Amino acid sequence: MAEGQCNCGSIKVKIPKQPDQSVLCYCDNCRRSCGSAMSVNYVFERSDIDIDDPKDVLKGYADSNTKSGNTITRRFCGNCGSPVMTEVPTGTQVFLKGGLFFPLGKPIAEAFQENKSEWLSPLKMGGGK
Template sequence: MAEGRCNCGSIKVSMPSMPEQSAICYCANCRRAGGSIGSIVYILDSPQVTINDPNKYLKDYRDNDTKSGNPITRQFCSNCGCPITSVLAGDKIALKGGLFDKIPAPGFKSFEQEEPSWMKTV
């Protein structure tokens, strides 16, 4: 079992095991949502992810202004502001890699054309 948490520890997430690879999204919305050059995520089927939120701090933001045109529900901890997931079309979820102590190297990139020219990933 792989377990992660938000900064304040109010929201804990788990999945059956740590994926061998992560993904990185460079779209402007992921940059803004995470305050960084992109978002490291694990793309999983929703039933694979367990979110433990006993204090009901998990909040949703429906992001309709996406480059793909597909709305995304961005979930975050309302206590510490930590991004938790992005709920994608169908039964997919992008679980934020930063919730976990170890992050495997990205296996693929999304919106690679928006990757900063100075950025070099392995």
């Protein structure tokens, strides 16, 4: 079992094990919601994630400004603003934000590379640490 948390510690997230692989997303909305050049994500079945939110601060934003046209829900801590996960309207998988955990898993895939900042070096893809 691995555990991560938001900045203020109000939300704790437990997953079966610390992933050693991640997926980077460069879409405009992920970049804005994470305040960074990209979002680091772990793909999990929703049923494998245990979210402890005793203060009931987990909030959601329905993001309909997506390239797919689907409305996704971006979950974040209402106290500190840390992104927690992105839920898609179909399927059972969610994109859990890697920044909740340490260490980050090595990227094995990139999404929306056409939005990647030119100053970012090409990644050497591959699994493992």
